Amino acid sequence: MKTALKPASQNDLAKHFGLSRARVRALVADGIVPAGADIDTARLTYLDWLRDEDRRSTKAAGESAVRMARARQIELRTARDQRELVPWQEATAYTQEIVGMLISRMQGLPAQVTRDPALRSKIENAIDAIRTDVADAVGQLEAQINDREDGEDANA
Structure with missing residues (x-):
């Protein structure tokens, strides 16, 4: 018994x-x-x-995610405190303003350089080609940034 x-x-x-x-x-x-x-x-x-493996793996994954989030938060705070971090909208606005000013000044360049209509036309064509190249490069950069943001959203 x-x-x-x-x-x-x-x-x-x-x-x-x-x-x-x-x-x-x-x-x-x-x-x-x-x-x-x-x-x-x-x-x-x-x-x-x-x-219990399920408990341990869930706990480890959660702790790892928390550690990574805290590390990222510290990195961002440090970058901000050291003035290394610039908001995307602010950087874009500054860049657009500078490029706009440059293009505006370049538009007046042919008239400043010559009175010859043929040479003026050649300079205007060269400036237009540069503007097109810059616009294409900006479009590619924006696509890369959007792809990165989409990837980050998918991982979140």
Whole structure:
């Protein structure tokens, strides 16, 4: 005939597991260790919980994501504090203003250089080609940035 083992106290479990009484209380409250269990049952259920791969992998993945987010936050804060970080809209506005001024000045260049209509036309064509090349380059850069942002959104 099998005799029932006596329920272990939380003090006994704390000593046996090498944990604080508060931690044992939390394990019992969370249902990890059954309340009123004998020492052997409590030990086996606690060991099963510690070995549970799903719990460990989920916890590790969550901790890793939190660590990465904190590191990114610190990097951004440091860059901002060191004035290395410029808001995208601000950088775009400055660039558009400078390029617009440059194109405006270049438009008047043929008249400043010559009165010869044929030479003027040649210079205007060269300026138009430069403007087209700049517009194409800007379009490619915007597409790359949009692709990057789409990739970041998909990863989020």
